[in-house]
Amino acid sequence: MLKIAIQKSGRLYEQSVQLLKECGIELNNGNRQLKVKAFNFPAEAYFLRDDDIPQYVADSVADVGIVGENVVFEKEKDLNIVSKLGFGRCRLSIAVPKNMNYQGGSDLNGLKIATSYTVLLQKFLTENNLKADIHEISGSVEIAPGIGLADAICDLVSSGSTLFTNNLKEVEVILDSQAVLVANKNLDEENRKILENLLLRINAVKAAKNYKYIMMNAPDHQLKNICALLPGMKSPTIVPLAEKGWSSIQSVVNENDFWEVIEKLKQFEAQGILVVPIEKMIS
Ligand SMILES: Nc1ncnc2c1ncn2[C@@H]1O[C@H](COP(=O)(O)OP(=O)(O)OP(=O)(O)O)[C@@H](O)[C@H]1O
Numbered sequence: 368m369l370k371i372a373i374q375k376s377g378r379l380y381e382q383s384v385q386l387l388k389e390c391g392i393e394l395n396n397g398n399r400q401l402k403v404k405a406f407n408f409p410a411e412a413y414f415l416r417d418d419d420i421p422q423y424v425a426d427s428v429a430d431v432g433i434v435g436e437n438v439v440f441e442k443e444k445d446l447n448i449v450s451k452l453g454f455g456r457c458r459l460s461i462a463v464p465k466n467m468n469y470q471g472g473s474d475l476n477g478l479k480i481a482t483s484y485t486v487l488l489q490k491f492l493t494e495n496n497l498k499a500d501i502h503e504i505s506g507s508v509e510i511a512p513g514i515g516l517a518d519a520i521c522d523l524v525s526s527g528s529t530l531f532t533n534n535l536k537e538v539e540v541i542l543d544s545q546a547v548l549v550a551n552k553n554l555d556e557e558n559r560k561i562l563e564n565l566l567l568r569i570n571a572v573k574a575a576k577n578y579k580y581i582m583m584n585a586p587d588h589q590l591k592n593i594c595a596l597l598p599g600m601k602s603p604t605i606v607p608l609a610e611k612g613w614s615s616i617q618s619v620v621n622e623n624d625f626w627e628v629i630e631k632l633k634q635f636e637a638q639g640i641l642v643v644p645i646e647k648m649i650s
């Protein structure tokens with residue numbers, strides 16, 4: 368039985384549960400139980416404060432956990448990061464009052480900086496030969512300069528709207544972060560196998576999000592051009608149409624190249640192009 372630690376509530380909760388669901392792991396947490404067995408997978412979920420997850424996984428209280436890289440690196444526990452999950456994207460940044468004439472890192476010398484990320488902030492200061500006074504607070508960090516508690520802050524930023532509403536501006540990015548799956552370094556054989564299975568599913572879900580399934584008709588003399596454009600997972604599927612000289616082509620296309628590929632397909636006389644989402648993709 369693989370014990371999976373996930374955030375009880377907050378920024379990562381919904382997407383963590385959703386990811387497990389897309390992996391076929393259903394957790395009925397309807398009545399807010401903190402420990403829930405999956406119906407159809409040898410796993411059990413523990414719902415915890417995100418700050419505690421690295422410690423619990425390192426201590427084998429849980430075998431794996433879903434948590435932000437920002438927390439993983441701040442806590443400095445000996446863990447394996449086994450997958451980057453692509454959600455919970457944010458950055459850990461230093462921000463100063465909007466009206467400060469900030470020229471560069473050396474302007475931080477001698478300032479009082481409020482943060483919940485003392486380890487990562489100290490590392491940044493040391494690496495950049497800066498000396499500032501770190502003032503640890505556990506939340507509502509952005510309010511600190513406005514109430515005279517500190518001169519600057521170091522906290523998570525995503526859209527920047529919290530900084531904006533508190534009259535602050537972002538001046539240094541310390542870390543780019545996203546949610547990751549971390550694992551205990553000494554899993555037993557049984558749990559290692561379950562984790563392998565879970566990772567296969569996570570990779571299938573992640574890959575599917577990056578690709579679309581594409582179908583079209585094209586004249587046979589363009590097949591070579593189109594196949595070069597759409598290599599597919601192995602190679603495209605080509606089926607002759609009832610109309611002579613025409614074929615139907617099916618393949619996958621990466622989301623990033625999508626519009627460029629469509630434009631070229633039109634040049635290669637493709638018609639009736641259909642694009643559909645993929646639910647899972649296993650290579
Ligand atoms: N604005 C944001 N946009 C995207 N991801 C974010 C944002 N803020 C935080 N995160 C990510 O989500 C994680 C959890 O954030 P949240 O604000 O829910 O934490 P918390 O208040 O410490 O929760 P807990 O009650 O579990 O301790 C953060 O550690 C970070 O990785």
Ligand SMILES: O=P(O)(O)OC[C@H]1O[C@H](OP(=O)(O)OP(=O)(O)O)[C@H](O)[C@@H]1O
Nearest residue numbers: 378506507523524525526527528529530
């Ligand atoms: O750049 P933004 O999009 O404004 O996001 C940044 C804010 O989001 C997080 O807090 P959250 O809203 O999760 O609340 P919290 O204070 O309870 O952690 C983070 O601590 C910032 O305050």
Ligand SMILES: [Mg+2]
Nearest residue numbers: 416417418419
């Ligand atoms: Mg927390």
